[in-house]
Amino acid sequence: MSQKAIIFDLDGVIVDTAKFHFLAWKKLANDLGFDFTVAQNEELKGVSRVDSLNKILNWGNKQLTEEAFNRQMQLKNENYLSYVDRMDKGEVLPGVQKVLDYLNENNIPYALGSASKNARHILEKIDLKDGFTAIVDGTDVSKAKPDPEVFLIAAEKLNVAPEDCIVFEDSVAGIWAANKGEMTSIGIGEEKTLYEADYIFSDFTEISIEFLKNLLQK
Numbered sequence: 001m002s003q004k005a006i007i008f009d010l011d012g013v014i015v016d017t018a019k020f021h022f023l024a025w026k027k028l029a030n031d032l033g034f035d036f037t038v039a040q041n042e043e044l045k046g047v048s049r050v051d052s053l054n055k056i057l058n059w060g061n062k063q064l065t066e067e068a069f070n071r072q073m074q075l076k077n078e079n080y081l082s083y084v085d086r087m088d089k090g091e092v093l094p095g096v097q098k099v100l101d102y103l104n105e106n107n108i109p110y111a112l113g114s115a116s117k118n119a120r121h122i123l124e125k126i127d128l129k130d131g132f133t134a135i136v137d138g139t140d141v142s143k144a145k146p147d148p149e150v151f152l153i154a155a156e157k158l159n160v161a162p163e164d165c166i167v168f169e170d171s172v173a174g175i176w177a178a179n180k181g182e183m184t185s186i187g188i189g190e191e192k193t194l195y196e197a198d199y200i201f202s203d204f205t206e207i208s209i210e211f212l213k214n215l216l217q218k
């Protein structure tokens with residue numbers, strides 16, 4: 001049996017930041033003269049900042065110069081960070097800490113594999129930064145999910161073969177990335193969207209230590 005490791009996505013897996021992204025994207029859209037819905041926000045899960053803005057402008061039928069585009073991205077991020085700055089440990093989603101405790105107690109390495117350029121800052125806010133063997137985020141990659149790059153770099157930093165990595169993801173793009181990287185994919189969310197994952201749970205409270213142990217011993 002070879003050493004296994006875990007890779008966690010951040011947004012929607014460890015914390016629910018989609019609600020903050022929604023508020024910040026909605027303000028941007030409204031300021032530009034069109035609306036932005038919760039359903040559209042759902043489609044941006046796991047999508048990089050630049051790809052998200054391109055999609056939103058497309059939905060709003062709006063074109064921007066490169067300069068205005070970059071300015072809007074910056075404004076959106078400043079607004080988003082004003083919500084992030086109010087985050088603390090209480091934002092860690094139910095059931096996550098139990099899994100992290102198990103990994104820590106059993107010396108099972110784990111990494112972060114997130115599309116966010118704010119990932120390190122968020123981990124600091126929720127006091128989880130120290131446990132990760134490696135942190136790979138939107139500042140470390142050249143290709144966004146569904147490209148497996150972020151998870152492959154994480155596997156390399158963990159010193160574990162991709163096929164021995166188990167990825168927790170809430171986005172379709174992230175599940176595709178994990179599958180393309182030949183990793184075990186665990187979807188956190190709804191079966192109707194994440195059906196391509198190897199396993200699906202609605203949240204971490206549904207994941208038993210027994211399940212995790214079995215997976216790590218496979």
Ligand SMILES: O=P(O)(O)OC[C@H]1O[C@@H](O)[C@H](O)[C@@H](O)[C@@H]1O
Pocket residue numbers: 010011012021044045046047048049052077114115116117118119138171
């Ligand atoms: O804007 P950030 O923090 O760099 O995040 C990039 C993307 O990170 C992903 O984790 C989120 O699901 C997306 O909604 C977000 O757009």
Ligand SMILES: [Mg+2]
Pocket residue numbers: 009010011012013045046169170171174
């Ligand atoms: Mg996510």
